[in-house]
Amino acid sequence: xxxxxxxxxxxxxxxxAVIVLALWAVLLAAHVWLDAAPIVLALVGLFTLPALYDxxxxxxxxxxxxxTHLRWHAGRxxxxxxxxxxxxxxxDTRLDLSVRLSVVRPSGVKIRVPYAATPPVDVIExxxxxxxxxxxxxxxxxxG
Numbered sequence: 100x101x102x103x104x105x106x107x108x109x110x111x112x113x114x115x116a117v118i119v120l121a122l123w124a125v126l127l128a129a130h131v132w133l134d135a136a137p138i139v140l141a142l143v144g145l146f147t148l149p150a151l152y153d154x155x156x157x158x159x160x161x162x163x164x165x166x167t168h169l170r171w172h173a174g175r176x177x178x179x180x181x182x183x184x185x186x187x188x189x190x191d192t193r194l195d196l197s198v199r200l201s202v203v204r205p206s207g208v209k210i211r212v213p214y215a216a217t218p219p220v221d222v223i224e225x226x227x228x229x230x231x232x233x234x235x236x237x238x239x240x241x242x243g
Contacts, residue, residue, distance in 0.1 A: 104226035106218035107161040110153035119147045119154070160215035164226050169202065173213035180210065187233035190220055194239060203235075 129135040160173035170179045189201040198220045200212040
């Protein structure tokens with residue numbers, strides 16, 4: 100069966116801007132009304148910089164699956180692997196309920212797909228099955 104699946108994502112999300120602005124508003128309010136120490140507020144504000152960078156830089160990521168290859172890109176990282184070199188796809192559900200995708204080769208070597216390039220699990224799992232790939236799900240393992 101022929102399959103042509105594509106997933107694209109970007110770093111610029113409206114929720115990111117809303118959350119960062121809300122946190123900055125809380126920090127400003129703490130400074131004005133609670134007389135919080137500026138150094139403490141600045142240290143807390145530093146934790147918003149990665150989200151602010153993602154919003155401004157808008158990094159693109161994605162994954163595509165066709166009849167011959169699985170490809171992904173995230174930031175500057177790109178990869179391509181032929182379907183004939185894939186034993187199965189492994190989906191690991193973590194304790195925070197995020198799902199990590201790994202490509203397992205016949206030799207047992209795992210290649211981790213970047214989280215930003217991982218599509219919704221049910222969709223990619225069905226596309227993989229349509230392409231003739233085996234899939235495995237592993238829930239809440241601390242190792243691996």
